Amino acid sequence: MLRSVQILESGNQSVFHKDGQSFLNFSSNDYLGLASSSELKHSYQQAIAELGVGSGASPLVTGYSAQHESLKSALTEWLGFDTALFFSSGYAANQALLLTLLSKGDLLLQDRLNHASLMEAGALCGADMKRFRHNDLAHLKSLARAERSTLAVTESVFSMDGDLSDIEAFVGVCQTYGMLSMVDDAHGLGVIGDNGLGACGISELKPDLLVVTFGKAFGLNGAAILCSEEMGQYLTQFARHYVYSTAFSAAHACALSHALTMIQTQHWRREKLLELSAEFDESLSGCAEYISTTTPIKPWIIGDATRTLTLCTSLRKQGVWTTAIRPPTVPKESARLRITLSASHHHQDVLMLANQLKRFSEEG
Ligand SMILES: Cc1ncc(COP(=O)(O)O)c(C=O)c1O
Known part of the structure; x- marks a missing residue:
């Protein structure tokens, strides 16, 4: 069919x-239920009246506004990362990360139930991709190779099964084995953890890279990669989905900031x-x-x-x-x-x- x-x-x-x-x-x-909340609709409408509807350019041209910067501050302060880069979708953010960071000779280890955006980027990036059994960290350890530059990726909440991964244990394994860790928190942020903190709310250890999306609990659309200042600088120079794509609008950034406050307080x-x-x-x-x-x-x-x-x-x-x-x-x-x-x-x-x-x- x-x-x-x-x-x-x-x-x-x-x-x-x-x-x-x-x-x-x-x-x-x-x-x-934020997508149809009158409070969020009103906030978006006000922002549109003031700022217009489109950003008109990519972030490095003229598409990045004070409203984006203020969303970045709120998000990074809440989740405890140095910086954040915004994307038009979670699909683009995941693709940007894997395609920018990995190439031939690198090792990519992914939970076998990871989202299609991660699997597809893994297949395209040139790295040697291996999938570990779902939530099986012993299998992840057995695939680790100390001599190879490695990125390990999991989700906080698996989209088709609704089960959780053990983020703390996952990040712990990555740190012990010298691998960079990445968590896709698309279905976790806003929903799980104290005050909806998502993956960061259920783990004492933070991954090196966190992808959050705004099309789920935020009720809007778009996504962010949260990471260190150094990684943020690197992605700003080389992540093609960032450099060559129109930013979401300033009004959208305002609505996202409002959604963030609603998530934190309601x-x-x-x-x-x-x-x-x-x-x-x-x-x-x-x-x-x-x-x-x-x-x-x-x-x-x-x-x-x-x-x-x-x-x-x-x-x-x-x-x-x-x-x-x-x-x-x-x-x-x-x-x-x-x-x-x-x-x-x-x-x-x-x-x-x-x-x-x-x-x-x-x-x-
Ligand atoms: C785990 C996960 N990551 C990424 C995405 C892609 O996010 P977006 O819908 O913002 O492109 C999805 C979409 O459903 C998802 O389930």
Whole structure:
């Protein structure tokens, strides 16, 4: 079956409209519900009125503003890094890092479930790429080679499984074996750790390189690489996705700063997520397809791709939107619905979803 885009008529909200029907949206990465928050919309509108809509150039030309600099200060102070470079997407940030830092003769060690942006850049960068078994640090150690310049990469929260990596142990191994460490915190920042600090909130040790994205908990889009001053200087000179790409706008940087403050102060959003997550778990933990996670990502693993699509279609008829994920995006025989919860869901939305899933599971 060919992939195709879905045309939503009402933007990204917890309930959206398509072809005249309304759907409860359990497919969005807008975990904290910021994408449709009136507070954030208002802040973005004010910034647009004052600063306009486009940056007009790449950061090294005239695309970098005082608003970018202030976002950089807030982010680096919060997460404890020297500096940050902004990108138009997490895909671009990951590609920029791997393609700029690695070349022939280097070694790249990646968790085998890392995101496609990391795997693809790894395949393109010329380094010798090896994948370690998912979250298996003994395997990572066995692949380390002291004589080779090595970058090891993992995610904080795995996007298709919703499980966590042990960042502290990962960074510890990298330090012991003399490898540079990189963590992709796309699904962690804003959601996990005290005050939504993400990977940095669950580990005493910081990776050398942290990628955060703004299209998930921040409710917007864009991304940043956080790193040392020296690394930042190097990337500023040589990261082609940075040098040769239009910066996001000053108004966008303002909206991101506002989203950051909301993430830091509106604890109720994470508390609501925890409540919804507990309700989901309580209703469904007896079902064969259920996988327990401590994040808002709830994989519903069916195995067979056709059955997964049948469930997806049946849910849509009931006005519930989930996304079927099939191999090769996930390993063979592990087709699933990738269900995501958001602080903008109501308790009854989750119960409605759980009832539908339970019925399908019982029908076998
Ligand atoms: C782990 C991970 N890294 C990076 C990305 C890419 O981020 P963006 O959507 O901002 O390009 C994604 C996207 O879903 C992701 O799941």
